[in-house]
Amino acid sequence: MAIPKDKALFDYAVRLADDQLVLGHRLSEWCGRAPTLEEELALANMGLDLIGQARSLYTYAGEVEGEGRDEDALAYLRSEREFANMLLVEQPNDDFAHTMVRQLFHAAFMTPYWEAMTGSADATLSGIAGKAVKEARYHLRHSAEWIVRLGDGTEESHARTRAALDHLWVFTGELFEMDETALSLLDRGVAVDARALKPEWDRAMNETLARAGLDRPGEIAMLSGGRTGRHSEHLGHLLAEMQYMQRAYPGMTW
């Protein structure tokens, strides 16, 4: 594999695509298993939005690379260590509370992220952001309303949401990390400064958790590594399932 002409831009588009694809796939795992029909539709709809965003991003990354790789090659034919998604999105669905807390953490970050990205110097990324931000707002509202319902619901739903918050909090530090790739693109006016989104994310968290009657988890040491391909054990299993058909029948189409 040749080094793309603009490696930083390629890497940045791919990691952003990986985040949306992996979370989109996680949501698709709820198909046929959601607690209600309405929620079944909602989870599938959100998954579809995320996979749609990923497709645009992979297609663009393939163009930047200029080696003829298309969206399918990037989604289905890269290994676990080549995936650069953040650890949060690969965490298993577990119970509904875990799924919704993960969704809230992600959507509360992606909403201001896409808003900021609409001002990117890169016209393609800004175009993708213009669409994605409208979708992210719905995802944020949906998950925030669920967290209130669950936190302010029964003893059982409160306890499960509490456990999910405590379990997933450790992955939220990675949302705001800026590595060399992101910083170099920030200098060029292409990337978003994730660190600057923390106050807005905090506000969304505080408002939602206060309404839900849930305490915000305390400061702890955060886990990260997804951007450099160091994943939790869960990603490999997810990819094994997601990539099976393309690996078993290379080049197959529906």
Add this chain to the structure above:
Amino acid sequence: MVSALDTRQDERRARARAAAAEVCDPEIPVLTIADLGVLRDVEVAGDEVTVTITPTYSGCPAMRMIEFEIVTRLAEAGFPDAQVRTVLSPAWTTDWMSQEAREKLRAYGIAPPQGRAGGRGALFGHDTVACPQCGGTDTERVSEFGSTACKALYRCRSCGEPFDYFKCI
């Protein structure tokens, strides 16, 4: 002075445009892609036709069907090998939907988008949506996500009917 060639080109352009504009959204068959604002442009250069469309949502599964329909309709109208190009920017908005289209939606039983898009969505709270059946405003949102990405699910407390609401984005 208008040459015969220009007139012929104009006629072809109008014919290609009309053929593409007839394509319906497979999920909302009362609306054409022109009504929706999904059809952005039809260019005719010599024998080549390029149709530009924009998706309503990033993952809208109807896009492939719409592309297929456009190519088919154009072939029927005498333009084989039409190309369909998808653009994302400017991002599609319900503001592009005509009054006529909104009325068609309502008559079909789908509440049309209310107001204008572009406001920053609040974390909590939602729009008041009138029931497309009885016109009553005592409605409740059942789910933010309906049968397709572009719709939410509502219920009317006055007449008891559940209905789809075309989300304002």
